Amino acid sequence: xxxxxxxxxxxxxxxPGDEFCCGPKDTLPLTDSGKSxxxxxxxxxxxxxxxxxxxxxxxxxxxxxxKFWIESQQRRYVPAKGETVIGIVTVKSGDVFxxxxxxxxxASLSYLAFEGATKRNRPNxxxxxxxxxxxxxxxxxxxxxxxxxxGSGRANGMGVFGTGxxxxxxxLGLVRRLLAPRSDLRADLEQLFPCxxxxxxxxxxxxxxxxxxxxxxxxxxxxxxxAMTAPQRQQLFRRLQQGAF
Amino acid sequence: MKDTPMSNCERDFILxxxxxxxxxxxxxxxxxxxxxxTFGTDYGCLCGQVMAQxxxxxxxxxxxxxxxxxxxxxxxxxxxxxxxxxxGRQSELSVKLNRQLERCLRNSKCxxxxxxxxxxxxxxxxxxxxxxxxxxxGNLMDAASVAAxxxxxxxxxxxxxxxxxxxxxxxxxxxxxxxxxIYHMPISVSFAFFQQGTxxxxxxxxxxxxxMDGLLMIAMNKHREICSIQSSGGIxxxxxxxxxxxxxxxxxxxxxxxxxNKALLNDKTARKAGGRCGFAESMPxxxxxxxxxDQTAVEMTDVSETASSIVQxxxxxxxxxxxxxxxxxxxxxxGEGLRNTWGLEEEEEEEEEExxxxxxxxxxxxxxxxxxxxxxxxxxxxxxxxxxDEEEEEVVILYPEATKKPK
Numbered sequence: 001x002x003x004x005x006x007x008x009x010x011x012x013x014x015x016p017g018d019e020f021c022c023g024p025k026d027t028l029p030l031t032d033s034g035k036s037x038x039x040x041x042x043x044x045x046x047x048x049x050x051x052x053x054x055x056x057x058x059x060x061x062x063x064x065x066x067k068f069w070i071e072s073q074q075r076r077y078v079p080a081k082g083e084t085v086i087g088i089v090t091v092k093s094g095d096v097f098x099x100x101x102x103x104x105x106x107a108s109l110s111y112l113a114f115e116g117a118t119k120r121n122r123p124n125x126x127x128x129x130x131x132x133x134x135x136x137x138x139x140x141x142x143x144x145x146x147x148x149x150x151g152s153g154r155a156n157g158m159g160v161f162g163t164g165x166x167x168x169x170x171x172l173g174l175v176r177r178l179l180a181p182r183s184d185l186r187a188d189l190e191q192l193f194p195c196x197x198x199x200x201x202x203x204x205x206x207x208x209x210x211x212x213x214x215x216x217x218x219x220x221x222x223x224x225x226x227a228m229t230a231p232q233r234q235q236l237f238r239r240l241q242q243g244a245f
Numbered sequence: 246m247k248d249t250p251m252s253n254c255e256r257d258f259i260l261x262x263x264x265x266x267x268x269x270x271x272x273x274x275x276x277x278x279x280x281x282x283t284f285g286t287d288y289g290c291l292c293g294q295v296m297a298q299x300x301x302x303x304x305x306x307x308x309x310x311x312x313x314x315x316x317x318x319x320x321x322x323x324x325x326x327x328x329x330x331x332x333g334r335q336s337e338l339s340v341k342l343n344r345q346l347e348r349c350l351r352n353s354k355c356x357x358x359x360x361x362x363x364x365x366x367x368x369x370x371x372x373x374x375x376x377x378x379x380x381x382x383g384n385l386m387d388a389a390s391v392a393a394x395x396x397x398x399x400x401x402x403x404x405x406x407x408x409x410x411x412x413x414x415x416x417x418x419x420x421x422x423x424x425x426x427i428y429h430m431p432i433s434v435s436f437a438f439f440q441q442g443t444x445x446x447x448x449x450x451x452x453x454x455x456x457m458d459g460l461l462m463i464a465m466n467k468h469r470e471i472c473s474i475q476s477s478g479g480i481x482x483x484x485x486x487x488x489x490x491x492x493x494x495x496x497x498x499x500x501x502x503x504x505x506n507k508a509l510l511n512d513k514t515a516r517k518a519g520g521r522c523g524f525a526e527s528m529p530x531x532x533x534x535x536x537x538x539d540q541t542a543v544e545m546t547d548v549s550e551t552a553s554s555i556v557q558x559x560x561x562x563x564x565x566x567x568x569x570x571x572x573x574x575x576x577x578x579x580g581e582g583l584r585n586t587w588g589l590e591e592e593e594e595e596e597e598e599e600x601x602x603x604x605x606x607x608x609x610x611x612x613x614x615x616x617x618x619x620x621x622x623x624x625x626x627x628x629x630x631x632x633x634d635e636e637e638e639e640v641v642i643l644y645p646e647a648t649k650k651p652k
Contacts, residue, residue, distance in 0.1 A: 088252045100250055128253035166258045206254070212262050216269065 010062040014070060020045060020052035020060075044070025073173040077202035079103045079138035084158070086167070086200030087146065089129050099131060102169075102202040105143050109133060113147035115155035123160070130161040130206060132198055161198070165208030168219045172203050174226045185225065188237050192218075248329035256456050263444050269452060275493055277448045280501065282395055282508040290395035294326070294380040297392035299372060299400040303414070306362070306369040314361020315371040318347050320378075320389055327381035342386055345475060346376070349390055349431050349464040353472035356397065357426040363405050363412060370402060372425070383450040386462055390433040395505050399512065400425055431472040432501050433464040434494040438480050445486070447493065461487070463494040467502045570644045578642060 014020075041047060044056035045068060058072030077085075079101065087099035090106060097109045109131070114123045125131070133146035148158040177185050178199050189195070195209040195218055205222060209215045217240070225233050259269065266274060283291045289298040306313065322330040322339045330336065350356075361370040374396060376389050401422035404415045437449035437457040449457060459478025465471050471491065476482060569579040 088250050090250050102249065126253070128250065128256070130252050130254050161254060163254065163257065165254055167252055167255050212258075212265050212267055215258070216262065216267060216271070219269075220271065 010060050010068075012060055013058070014054045014060055015057045016053075016055050018054045020054055020068070039066040039068060042067060042069025044072060071173075073171060075169075075171045075203060077102045077172065079105075079107070079135055079144045079202075081135055081138045083138075083201040084132060084134050085146075085202040086198065086204040086206060087131050087133055087202075089125055089127050089131065092125070092127055097125065099133070099146055101135075101144065101146070101200075102204065103144060107135070107144035107146050109146040109148070113149055114159060115149050115153065125160055130167060132158045132161070132200065134158060161206060165196070165206050166215050166219050167204055167206050168223060170203055170205055170222055171226050172201070174222065175199055175201055175203055175205070178205070184230065185233070188234065189218075192237065192240065248327060251452070251455050255452065259452060259456050260439060263439050263446065263453075268446065269450065272448075274445070275447050277497060277501075278450075280391065280504055282391070282505060284395070284399050284508065284512040288396060288400040290392050290399055292392040292395060293388040294382055295376060295378050295385065295388040295392045297374060297376045297389070297396035299374050299396045301370050301372050301400075301402045303363065303368050304371045305367065306365075311366040312362045312369075313358040314369045316351050316356060316358065317371060317373045318343065318350065318376070318393070319374070320346055320376040322378050322381075322385075325380070326378040326385075330378075330381070341477070342389065345386055345433070345462060345473070346389055346393060348473045348475075349433055350374075350393060350397075353429075353431045353464070353466075355394070355427055355429050355431055355466075355472075357428060360426045364407065368412065372397075372400075372402075381451060383452075383454045384435050384448050387433050387435050387448065390431070390464065391501060391505065394427075394430045394432065395508070397425060398427060398430070398505065398509055429466040429468060429470070430502055430505065431464045431466050432498045433462050433473070434497050436461040436463070436490050436493075438478070438482075442480050442482055442486065445490070447497065461490055463491055465491070465494050465498045467499045469495050572642050572644045576642065578644060 009020075041052060044054060044058060046053050046055045054070060056070050056072045058070040060068065061071050062068050079085075085101045087101045087107065087109075089097050090100050091098040095111050097111070098106045099109050101107050111117060111122055112119070117123050131146075131148065133148045134150070135144055136147050137143075137145040148155060150156045150158075174185075177183055178197070179201075189197070193209060193214055195207060195214070198206040200206075207215055207218045207222070209218055221236070221240070224236070228236065262268065268274070270278075272278070278293070280293055285291065285298075287298075288300070289296060291297075304315065306315065320339065320343045322336065322342075324330050324332050330339075356372070361372065363369055374393050376393055378385055378389075401417075401424050403417065403422050404420040406413050406415070435448065437446045437453060438444070438459045438461065439446070439457055441458060446453060446457075449460075454460075457478070459476065459480030459482075461482065462473075462475045462477075463471060464473040474491075569577055571577055
């Protein structure tokens, strides 16, 4: 859409109801070629007529060249298409598993949506198992649906979890920080001890380390990192490395 | 709404950790979580995740016990505590906890009910303890018992005096309320058993409670007397295990009783010193979950200039708004108002009219002064305010400057 937007407000905290476009500019940029800019409004921004309104409170972020979104913090997950989530199997009935993903509704997962599954060769999944799956249908009008294969029919890391490990619930912001491309939280974790982490976008993280004690330490660490700034977190990690456990 | 199901992997992990004597939050097997006890400005006690409130009223006693007071306990599992609790419905857990709380506090006779009697056979005090759960993080029974006994120790009932046939109940302003007479403080300690009784944990948290095999609840006071003991879950316990649990329980109970007494003492000194006490004060500031912040200074230097400029440029009030006058000695009237249909006393009508009278700052203050003087001399039932519909029927009190009523 057409708008002349300044990047001056990036990094500010905006509240719902704030207008995003700036007012008429005092000076015209010399390189104004008369072309209108298109901008992509991400989560938290909503278009109303020809204005852009903020619909969620949070910090405004910008990615070159034209993507803007509001980064907000919450713990409750709202299913969105294409996200990879960790689910717990609640019911096994007929051809379909019912999987709890932490949203308002229980999602369904078909028996055939696994790599190498056929009508005769059913996957070995019990009630209470953990699964990593991807949402293919997720809107407010329909029941969410999951699959454990990608477009080309390969598992690609999805499916049932093995034994061991602990599942913890964290906020969505921490999950996004863990999954970010150059995440320093992940870099810090790598320095600690060898471990396996599976991160679901619904706020669930599965951790497994060599010993039970290490797994517990990791789980408690992640939950407390949620509310810490980067220096505090690094201080905590340093104390840990010096053998506090 | 159903709670999130527990996955097999979590269950296996917790059991494996318990076998290695490790708990999820790093406690030892016999460790309690840190207990924080706060008292409210009224008679309530907050302990951990549970809040208890005590109230009293005079009622007719039971027929078979005419000279004993009545104790009534009510524990509510509110949906605030967990999505698995539903409002209004008596779930099995709620019935069980209610029953345990009653047995622990009522059957142990920790309160002297005979001292609650006012007139034998006619009037006794009924003490009502309401316990609300605020958050379910396991072991609600222990928290509820500590909160209930803390609230009972904190409670003060109104003083009563009997002269012949007359019973006078004094309000807290007239005479200091008196505390209940409490013989001892029963506190319950819960033990969770795993792997058919091989491992035991004290004060299970919510996830540990979900995987446990059985629960043993021992209610004891600090004199090492067992008030109530209950085992649920159908596990088979050996005699030695029960004896060991009761020994651990006596240690824990004396620690917790110490904590309660200390908290009561702190609250008493805070109240005597006039300091601020209550639940609001116990909330820590400047944490991400607290909504309280320090007061911020407001820039006031140019307020007086702005205010005086506004006052000077303000339009003078129209003459149709009358100043208060005294038509008849003992009667004051300001303006006209609609008939008050709320049935409140006329004093409150007068106050409403006073506020709609003046416009500018100086006039308001003058008027207030006049009205206050009038208030002292007037009687109550004199002013009749005219409603435009009842023009012909009512008697109207007019004053010289009044203009026609607005229709």
